[in-house]
Amino acid sequence: MGDLKLPSLDPTSDRPVFKQIADHLRAAIESKALTPGEKLPSESQLIGHYEVARMTVRHALQILQSEGLTVAQHGKGVFVRPRPPVRRLASDRFARQHREQGKAAFIAETEGVGAKPSVDSITIKEEKPSQDIALRLGLSDADRVVVRARRYLIDGHPVETATSYIPASIARNTRIAEPNSGPGGIYARLEELGHRLDHFTEEIRARMPLRDEARALRLAPGVPVFHLVRTAYDQAGRAVEVCDTVMSSDAYVLSYELPAQ
Amino acid sequence: MGDLKLPSLDPTSDRPVFKQIADHLRAAIESKALTPGEKLPSESQLIGHYEVARMTVRHALQILQSEGLTVAQHGKGVFVRPRPPVRRLASDRFARQHREQGKAAFIAETEGVGAKPSVDSITIKEEKPSQDIALRLGLSDADRVVVRARRYLIDGHPVETATSYIPASIARNTRIAEPNSGPGGIYARLEELGHRLDHFTEEIRARMPLRDEARALRLAPGVPVFHLVRTAYDQAGRAVEVCDTVMSSDAYVLSYELPAQ
DNA sequence: CGGTACGGCTCGTCTAGACGACTAGGTGTC
DNA sequence: GACACCTAGTCGTCTAGACGAGCCGTACCG
Numbered sequence: 001m002g003d004l005k006l007p008s009l010d011p012t013s014d015r016p017v018f019k020q021i022a023d024h025l026r027a028a029i030e031s032k033a034l035t036p037g038e039k040l041p042s043e044s045q046l047i048g049h050y051e052v053a054r055m056t057v058r059h060a061l062q063i064l065q066s067e068g069l070t071v072a073q074h075g076k077g078v079f080v081r082p083r084p085p086v087r088r089l090a091s092d093r094f095a096r097q098h099r100e101q102g103k104a105a106f107i108a109e110t111e112g113v114g115a116k117p118s119v120d121s122i123t124i125k126e127e128k129p130s131q132d133i134a135l136r137l138g139l140s141d142a143d144r145v146v147v148r149a150r151r152y153l154i155d156g157h158p159v160e161t162a163t164s165y166i167p168a169s170i171a172r173n174t175r176i177a178e179p180n181s182g183p184g185g186i187y188a189r190l191e192e193l194g195h196r197l198d199h200f201t202e203e204i205r206a207r208m209p210l211r212d213e214a215r216a217l218r219l220a221p222g223v224p225v226f227h228l229v230r231t232a233y234d235q236a237g238r239a240v241e242v243c244d245t246v247m248s249s250d251a252y253v254l255s256y257e258l259p260a261q
Numbered sequence: 262m263g264d265l266k267l268p269s270l271d272p273t274s275d276r277p278v279f280k281q282i283a284d285h286l287r288a289a290i291e292s293k294a295l296t297p298g299e300k301l302p303s304e305s306q307l308i309g310h311y312e313v314a315r316m317t318v319r320h321a322l323q324i325l326q327s328e329g330l331t332v333a334q335h336g337k338g339v340f341v342r343p344r345p346p347v348r349r350l351a352s353d354r355f356a357r358q359h360r361e362q363g364k365a366a367f368i369a370e371t372e373g374v375g376a377k378p379s380v381d382s383i384t385i386k387e388e389k390p391s392q393d394i395a396l397r398l399g400l401s402d403a404d405r406v407v408v409r410a411r412r413y414l415i416d417g418h419p420v421e422t423a424t425s426y427i428p429a430s431i432a433r434n435t436r437i438a439e440p441n442s443g444p445g446g447i448y449a450r451l452e453e454l455g456h457r458l459d460h461f462t463e464e465i466r467a468r469m470p471l472r473d474e475a476r477a478l479r480l481a482p483g484v485p486v487f488h489l490v491r492t493a494y495d496q497a498g499r500a501v502e503v504c505d506t507v508m509s510s511d512a513y514v515l516s517y518e519l520p521a522q
Numbered sequence: 523c524g525g526t527a528c529g530g531c532t533c534g535t536c537t538a539g540a541c542g543a544c545t546a547g548g549t550g551t552c
Numbered sequence: 553g554a555c556a557c558c559t560a561g562t563c564g565t566c567t568a569g570a571c572g573a574g575c576c577g578t579a580c581c582g
Contacts, residue, residue, distance in 0.1 A: 016535060074545080091517065199518055539566105541567105
C-alpha cells in the first residue's frame, strides 16, 4: 500500500478527475498491484496524492465499490474485495443417483469439498399461489400451495435462499410440510408419494439484488445475483414443484450439458 | 410525475436521509407509481420536497442508478429504466434441426420474433491460445487457434459479444476462418469437416461488466452481464470449439432442461 | 415562414468544510 | 493483570455553494 505507485492526473484529458482516479485504482487491482484483501490508499492519502477535494476521491472509490471491486470498512479502510471460493453447480445435481444416498443435493455437494453446510430460516406455510407460480404448476384458481422457504449457508456464510412451491393437493399432511423433510429432501418424498421425477426446467436470470436479498445473503455492494426458477415434472408430465432460488453470483458457476440434437 | 406522492423524512429514524429518499423512490418504482420510461422528480423538486442539500438527493439517485432501476439523461432528467424485451435462450438452441435450415442460431431465433438481427465487428485472427482456452480444447503448447470475434445486435441494439476459439488444425484455410462463415454458421462447417457434434457444455457466471463490455453492449449503469463459456464436443469426444460470450443480463433469460437421472 | 439566439431547466463535476461513528492501539488507573 | 479511557486515523453523512454542459421551448430577427 505504501509502495503503490499511482500515476498523476492528466489535466489535458476530457475524462473527469474522479473517473481518472477510479481508472488508476482499477488498473492497480486488475494488474494485481493490489491483491484481494489488500488495503487501498486511504481517502486522505489519495487527497494528498491527487490534490483534490475529498468528495472527488470518494466518488472514485464509490465507482469501484459499485463495480464490486472493493469493499469499504468503516473505521478501517477500503479493501480489494476477496473472492469467495466458487461452487460449481452441475446440471446432473438432481440426478436420482445423488439423491439415493439419503442426502439433499446441497448437503452432499458441500461436504464433498470439505466445507460445513447448514440450513436456517426454514418457514413453511400454505397459501394461494401467485399467478406466475399457479401458471408454472398448472393450477387453477381454487388450488393452494405449500411454500417451503429456507436459506443455505456454507461455513456460516449465506450463499443461497430458496423457496419451493408444491401443490397442496400433493404436499399437505406429508413430511414435505414438516420443517425436516427427511433423508434425500423433498424430491425423495415426492417420489415416495408416487411422483417419479422425469425432468426439470431451469430459467436463469441475473440482476442486482433487492434490498432484502442483499441483506439475507450479506452481499457486498456491486455483486449481482442469479435468480433461478426450477420446475420439476413427474413422469406423468405434471409439474410437481417450483423452486425459486436467489444465489450470490460470485459464489457460483452454473454448468449445463446440452445435447447436439 | 407532478402528482407523485412522496412521504416525508422520518427524523426519528437511524436510517440516513439519502437512504430514506432512495427507499421512497424505490418504493414508487416497485409499486408502479412510477412506470418504466417515466421521469422521476428532478433534483430541484426533491431538494424542495425534502429540504436537503443537493448532494444528498444526488446520493439517493445514484443508489437507484447503481441498482439498475433508473437512468439519468444529461439535460433531461432521471427516468425509470425501461426493460428491453427479453430473449429466451432454450437449451436446444444448437440442436441440429435448427441449424439445417441454413441459418445461424442467433439469426433464426431473432427473426422468429419479428426483430431485425445483425452482426458486426467481425474479426478473425490466428494466435496462441490462453492457458484456459488451451485446457478446454485439450491443446498442447505448440498448437494455435483461430479466433472469431463478433457482436450481435437486435434492431440495432447490441445485446451480445461472442468470441469463438477453434483449433487451427481444424479451421485453418476453411470457411471458418472467413468473415462470412456460410449458411448454418460455424457449427455447420465443423460438421462438414467431419466433426459431427455430440454435445455442448456451458458454464455460466454473472458479474458486473468490465468497462469495455459496458461500452460494447451500451449497458446502463447497474446492469450485470452473463458470462457464458460454451465448449462443443464432436462424437469422437474431442473439443472442437470454445465460445466465450458476454450478454446483457436484462436482455436474456437462459433456459435449460435437466434429466432426472 | 424559417432559422437563430437566448433563457431556463436539467444533470455532471468539483470544492471546502463540519460533524459523527467506528477501529485500533496506547496510556493510565485500580 | 484487567479494565476504562483517550486519541489518531479511518470512513459515513450532510451542507452550501460554484461552474459547466446538454436539452428544449420561445421570442426574436431576417
